[in-house]
Amino acid sequence: MTVSAPFPSVNRLDPWKAHSAKICAVFEEVPGIKTYELELEPAGVRDEYRFQPGQFNMVYLPGFGESAISISSDPGSPGRLLHTVRAVGNVTNALARKQTGDQILLRGPFGSWWPLENCIGQDLIIACGGVGLPPLRPVIYEIVRRRKEFGDVSILYGARRPEDLLFTNEYESWRKAGIQLEVTVDLGNLGWTGHIGVVPTLFERLDVSPAQTSVFTCGPEIMMRFVIQEAQDRGIASERIFLSMERNMNCALGLCGHCQLGPEFICKDGPVFSFDRMEPYFHMEDF
Amino acid sequence: MTSGRLTIGAFVSIDKDQLQTLLECLQQVGYRTIGPQVRDGAVVYDDLASVNQLPVGQIDIQDGGHYRLEADESAGWFDYVVGPHSLKNFLFPARETIQQLTLQDGSWASTTPEVEGPPLAVIGVRGCDLNALKIQDRVFLEGPYVDPHYQARRERLFVVAVNCRRAAATCFCHSMGAGPAVSPGFDLALTEFTDRFVVEVGTDRGGEAMKTVPATLCSVEDIQTAKDVPKQLEKQMHARKPEDGHPQPRELDTTGIKELLLGNLQHPRWDDVAERCLACANCTMVCPTCFCSTVGEVTDLTNENVLRERTWASCFTGDHSYTSGGVVRPSVKSQYRQWLTHKLASWIDQFDSSGCVGCGRCITWCPVGIDITEEVAAIRGEDI
Secondary structure, rough: OOOOOOOOOOOOOOOOOEEEEEEEEEEEEOOEEEEEEEEEEEHHHHOOOOEEEEEEEEEEEEOOOOEEEEOOOOOOOOOEEEEEEEEOHHHHHHOOOOOOEEEEEEEEEEEOOOOOHHOOOOEEEEEHHHHHHHHHHHHOOOOOOOHHHHOOOOEEEEEEHHHHHHOHHHHHHHHOOOOEEEEEEOOOOOOOOOOEOOOOHHHHOOOOOOOHEEEEEOOOHHHHHHHHHHHHHHOOOOEEEEOOOOOOOOOOOOOOOEEEHHHHHHHHOOOEHHHHHHHHHHHOOOO | OOOOOOOOOEEEEEEEOOOHHHHHEEEEEEEEEEEEEEEOOOEEEEOOOOOHOOOOEEEEEEOEEEEEEEEEEOOOOOOOOOOOOOOOOOOOOEEEEEEEEEOOOEEEEEEEEOOOOOEEEEEEOHHHHHHHHHHHHHHOOOOOOOOOOHHHHOOOOEEEOOOEEEEEEEEHHHHHHHOOOOOOOOOOEEOOEEEEEEEEEOOHHHHOOOOOOOEEOOHHHHHHHHHHHHHHHHHHHHHHOOOOOOOOOOOOOOHHHHHHHHHHOOOOOOHHHHOOOOOOOOOHHHHHOOOOOEEEEEEOOOOOEEEEEEEEEEOOOOOHHHHOEEEOOOOOOHHHHHHHHHHHHHHHHHHOOEEEEEOOHHOOOOOOOOOOHHHHHHHOOOOO
C-alpha cells in the first residue's frame, strides 16, 4: 500500500550542499599564511556567485572538515575568489598542503558585512591586527575604487613582527588612493624603522572628527577591546563602531548552536556587528 | 456512530480498544507508529505495533535525579507523564548523515541522502512536547536556512496528542504556558476516561485517519467534560503544596526572566551550581528543545568515501565553544550559565519564545538532581 495523500510536497534547497572550487593559484604571503585563489565550478555557479565585504565561506576538505574563512578579495570581481588563511587547525593545515589545480569544496557566502554603504560621505578608521586584515581587504578595495564617496579614510594595521605583515606590496596603492595607512609591529628588527607598539596606540596619529567617523575593526578580541576604547575615548558612538567576531562556527546556518554569544548567532547575525549589540557581553568573562 | 470524515474541531468518543483500530489505520496508510512503552525501567518512545505495549496502569515517580515506575490501580493508559525521550529523538535524531561524498576520477561529488523510511505517527505526545516541537520548528524551519532533513520528517509527522490528567512533581508546564492541555498543532488529541477516550480532531488528515474508527459524536456537555480534564489538572498544579514524604512540586516564576538572568551574569549562584554540576550534558540530551549539534567527518579506509555525520552536541563541553584562539567557555560555571541563560532568556530574543516547556526532564535525568526551577528561584531571591 502506498502512503496516501496527507503529506505535502517537499521542496528542499539544501544549505549543506557544498560547491566545488579549483585552486588556481597559491600565494605564500608570510610564514604560515597563504592566499588561495579559487575558481568555483561549474561556470554557472561561478557567474552567479556574489559576496559582500566581510562575509565568509565554509571551506570544506572532505575527511578533514569545514572551517569558516573570510573572503579577502575584491567584491567587484566575485569570480576571482581569494581566501587568506593561517594554518592553525586540522582543516587549515590540510588546506596548506593543497596545491594549484587541486579541488576543494565550499559553502557560502555567509554572514553580515561591513556597512560601507552607510558610511558614504563619512570618515572611516579601519583598525586591524594580524589575520584581521584579510576580512577587511574587500572593504579597502571597494574604497579605493570609490574613493571620492568617502571622507578621511585611515587604516591602522599591526602584526607581531615586520615579517608577519600581510599584503605589503599593496600598501603603496592604498596610500596613493589617499588612504592614511599606519603600520605597527609588536617586535621590531634591525631593518624596521616604523612604529613599534600595539594597534590601538596608532589612534594617536589620527585627527578624529567623532560625529562623522565610523570604525571597522577586526583582530584578536583583546586588540578590538582597546581599539573600541580608543574610539569611544574620542567620542565615537558604539553604534558607529563595527567589529567582526570570531566564535566556533560549525554550520554557518544558525542551526548548530556553537557560535552563540548571548542572543546572537555569530554566523548568521554576524560576524560583523555594531558594538552596541556586543557591548552588554563583551567584557563578560567566559560568556 | 459517525460516518465519513470528521471535520477539524470535531470531538468524538471511542471505546478504549478502538485506539488499536486507529493505530492499524495509521499503519495501513503507511505510517510507522511510535508510542510510549517501558524499557529498562523507564517509559520511552519506540515502534508501537499494538496498544498492548502501552504502559497501562503505570505511573512515574519523578524527582531530582530520580525516576521510578510504579503500578497504580487507578492509573489508566496514559497516566505516566514524560520519560527521557521526546519527539526530538525522531525528528532531529542524535546521529544522522547529512551529506555523502565520493571521490570519483580525482574529484569529489556530494549528494544529500534522502530521509529514508516511512512517515512517523507518534502516539501519546503531551502538551509540553507539542510545544517543544513548535519551538524546534522555529529553529529548523523558520530561520533564514531550513534544515531539509528535519523538514522532510516534520512535514510528514502525524501527532496523536494526549491531555495529561496527572502531573509528576517535576512537571511545571503550567508555569511555562505549555500544558497540561495540548495546544493546536496535533492531528488528533486524546482525553482519557475510565472506559473511553474523547478524541479531538485537529487537522483534516486527523479526521481522515478516524474515518474507519467506530466513534460517537460528543455532546456539548461531553466536550466540556473532556476539556475540563486538563483544566482541572492545571488548577491542581497551581495549588500544589509540598507534602512530607513526597517530591517537592515544581513551579517557575517567569516574570521578567530575561532581564533577571541576563542582569545577573555575575551572581554567586553560578559558582554554587558549578560546584554541583558534573557537566555530563544529560540535561541537554533529554531536553526536547535543545538543538545544538556538530557535523563530523566519517571516512572509510580508502579516504574516498566520506559521510558528514551530524550528532547532538552540548554546551557542557569545551569543544562546543572552541575557537582557534581558545575555548570561550572552559569552566562548568560558564557552561551551566550558558545553558540556563540561553534556555530561559536569550532564546526569547532569538525565537520569540522561551526555550523551556516545563517538562522537567532536565531535573529528573540530572545525576545530581540540579533543578532549573530552584536555580532560577535562587537567582531571583538573591538579586544583586
